Amino acid sequence: MYLFIFPLSVFLLSITAAAKPLSVTFVNNAVQKGAVCLDGSPAAYYFSPGFGSGVNNWLVHMEGGGWCSNEEECIGRKSNSRGSSKNSEQMSFSGILGGSQQSNPDFYNWNRVKVRYCDGSSFTGDSVNPAKGLFYKGSRIWFAVVDELLAKGMYKAQNALLSGCSAGGLASILHCDKFRDLLPATTKVKCFSDAGFFIDAKDISGVERIKSFFQNVMVTHGSSQNLPAACTARLTPSLCFFPQYVVQTLRTPLFVLNAAYDAWQIKNILAPSSSDSSGAWSKCKLDIKACSPAQSQTIQGFRAEFLNAVSGLRNSPSAGLFIDSCHAHCQSGREAVWQDTGSTLVANTAIGKAVGDWFFDRKATKLIDSCSYPCNPTCHDLSDDS
Structure with a gap:
């Protein structure tokens, strides 16, 4: 009979990591470095240290929250958490950042970091508007x-x-190769994007509105110099906000988790309010089951466009995919969806299991729901953007 003694320190760390809310950490000398939010407050992040076998492993997760594409929009963000690190509340980690071995077995004991998003440019800007007190310093x-x-x-x-x-x-796609280059050559480095694969598509009125929007984001924030050079060397810089063009030159392995019926993209790329003055799409955007037959056909066409945009990753031996037929946005941040009883499945595989298998090269992971909404009974309707 063998008695295994589990180190008390590791046990206590695991309990703490799973349960304790985290206080924000402000970057040392952030203001002097120019690493500030839109309002000039310092860059910040939340940090849970690794323990046991994960002490030398790192997961760096970047918060979401849309973009501001002009001075007026950016001024509007200055007074809230999307443009300021002031009044940052405590945070508990879950999903891919969770500290529970049961629901996050591959990453629970890693050093886990969540970077506060307060710049409105997917961490690409480097400019200033002194007249309005705006700091575009995402990069x-x-x-x-x-x-x-x-x-x-x-x-x-x-x-x-x-x-x-x-x-x-x-941002995880735009900064992927830079992250790889900043770490030792001996480090196993990969990148993971959840609901970040925004596609270059026309809206219901035939206008390329998202392309114009990203162009305005780039100009407002001075982002062009900070977009992936391998992409901007080939294409107009504003196109390099679109992952479908960036991944063609990406050197670092990438996993894309996305709903084929991404709730944000249907609402803002396919059927933005500016192209739906009559409000005919208002109910459909919120609930696909409320769509008319014609609207449903349009949404199926958008799904086909999305699948075509990620087709290059299907042929990449290093890439991973989990594309479900859900009406959701951001699926990795919640334990119940990530890897737990009742989590979202494709080919009977949970999201967290698929990502872990891919990262550790246990198996090739390219899982795509082959049927249309609402065929997947394990879907969780989510619209969270954090």
Whole structure:
């Protein structure tokens, strides 16, 4: 008979990591580094240290929250959490960041970080509007946070995963190769994007509204110099906000988690209010089951466009995919959806299991629901963008 003694310190750390709300950490000397939010407040993040076998593994997750594409929109964000780190509340981690071994077995004991999103440019800006007191410093925020994490021990990481949701999921793609290059060559580095694969598509009126929007984001924030150089060398910089063009030149393995009926994209790319003055799409955008036959056909066409946009990743041996037929946005941040009883499944595989299998090369993971909404009974309707 063998008696295994579980180290008390590791046990206590695991309990603490799973349950204790985290206070915000402000980047050291952030203001001097120019790593500030739209209102000039310092860059910030939440940090849960790794323990046991995960002490030298790092998961850096970027918060989401849309973008501001002009001065007026950015001024509007200055007074809330999307443009300021002031009054940052405590936060509990869940889903991919969760500290429960049962519901997050591959990453629960890693060093886990959530980067506050307060710049409105997917961490790409580097400009200032002094007349309005606006600081477009997203790129500096990202580099300052990563530099601080390297100093905390990430410089000796064995495994590292850059992740994000929504605008943060886009950032995880835009910064993926930079993250790889800042870590030792011996580190296993991969990137994960949840609901960040925004596609270049026309809206219901035939207008390329999202393309114009991203162009305005880029100009407002001075983002062009901070977009992936391998993409901007080939294409107009504003196109390099779209993942479908960036992934063609990406060197670092990427996993894309996305709903084929992404709730944000249907509401804002396919059927924005500016192209639906009569409000004919108002109910359909919120509940696909309320769509008319013609609207349903349009949404199925959008799904086909999305699947075509990610087709390049299907042929990439290093890429991972989990594309479900859900009406959702951001699915990795909740335990019940990520990997737990009742979580979203494709091919009888939970999201967290698919991502873990891919990261650790246990198996190739390219899971795509082959049927249309509402064929997947495990779907959770989600519209969270954090």
